[in-house]
Amino acid sequence: MSAKRGPSDRVAPSRQRVALSRAFYRFNQNPLSILSVFIVGALLIIAVIGPLIVPFPDHLLGQTNPASRFLPPSGDHWFGTNEVGQDIFTLVLAGARISLLCGLGVVVMAAVIGTIIGTISGFFGRWVDEVLMRFTDLVLTLPALILAMAIAASLGPSILNMTIALALAWWPGFARIARGEVLSKKEELFVLGAKAQGAGATRILLRHILPNITSPIIVKMSLDVGFAILAVASLGFIGIGVRPPTPEWGVMLSVSRSNMPHYWWTAVFPGLAIFLSVLGFNLLGDGLRDVFDPKARR
């Protein structure tokens, strides 16, 4: 738009900037939100470049070193070594990639399935709603971990199967949120307006309703990544999903059970990694909620 610039051209971009800085302000209102950005940011960086910067890359390939087993934390081995002499710092860093990948995978898959089911249910109502929501309730009554165990057991243990299994147990929450949002959004006047313009059901759903229900779904996604990481670790702990020697936090915890309490470092550091990532994503979700939905603040 290189034509003559009237006073109103300046209004639009500056308003956009105002909206952005307001979002930033709301996010920064809570110091914990900023902390969460650092935690999650660090986690993402480690997940991407972790295996490249670890001090003992050979240990990731399954190399053992019986001479240096159960060394306590020191300058050489920051987090100590485990029962086969592998550097725990190396394993924890490398584990970030799998935990994060699975956590994100679970949440993204669950959000897609849940949003589709919830949106259809809320939009079409009547018997479609009844059938889909009763099915959702049914899935909800099954404990997620047990369901995931059953699915993982029948599909066979692998990282992908575990992710799918968790996603299949995870979507009902998203379906319920999506349904509720659709129910309120479909009564909005702009939907009636779109109908009066001759829009069909698909167009109304995709153009007018879905774009307006994304923020609660995004918030739930960021909150859930932490819990999904926890669930992945739990499945690793009980021996479904990731198998040793692939470094995974849950698996590491499970193995180190027998080393407690004497060799505490074998359990504490993977546990701390899980703790920090769950905390980070939770706080991030809270921060995003402040941005997207300021009214929901307590």
Added chain:
Amino acid sequence: MALVEIRNLHLAMRTHDGEIPVLRGINLELERGRITGVVGETGSGKSLTGLSISKLVPTPPGRYLSGSILYNGQDLMQADEGAMQALRGREIGMIFQDPTTNLNPSFRIATQMIDIALSAASKDPAILGLGSMASRRERRIAARARAVEMLGRVGIPEPAERIDAYPHQFSGGMRQRVLIAMALLGRPRLLIADEPTTALDVSVQAQVLRVIYDLVRERDLAVMFITHNLGVVAQICDDVAVLRTGEVVESGPVSTVLKSPNHAYTKALLVSVPTRAMRRGDLRVAFEGEGAAE
């Protein structure tokens, strides 16, 4: 022949207390080039009559008991949803009362208008002035040009630039004008305006009325103008129908009906417009008089 003829339309609504008739035999005609005012108090069935023409009354809870709505000779009561979708936007444009909630907050004005123009053009390519062979890109550019043109037509300053704004960046009056522009993108023959100026202040109201009035003269539109403001009716309408509890109690040319009302309810409505010469208590008397006339 009138563009729209509503004949003896009965509509009932299901409630907790059973089915209640809300439209009880509406008869109404809308002609091209004329603005027909539909007045009446809250709950008299004005909006439901308007929504019935484009069949946007949800059924259930609504149920049409009898009657017909002839649009250009076609009975809309018999038309299926697909046929209605083809009519909405293309033949029948609608504007609603509250401009603040009638635009999708997630998209720029441009996106929404281009969308509507493209979907209207998929049924009638002539709207964009392009042949049916035009490429996607050409159609988008033409749709945008048409949207800008319509915004300019309804009096949005600098439409080519303002079109990229989001709805919340517009004032109420501007949004209502955007909605009018949107409703007219498909070149409808009938415009149903459901209290288009109720949410606006008087100066903006005058602008919006001007736009509607000019468009009727320019495009030979038939307009159903739903309002409870008799002043507005006197200003721009050619005909008027007075509704009360789902019935048309009086209709005819504005000058006749407003100057020498026949029905007691019309008289009461007219008296209920406060004037400066009125004293305290006059309005109450007017309403008691109306109650006595029952």
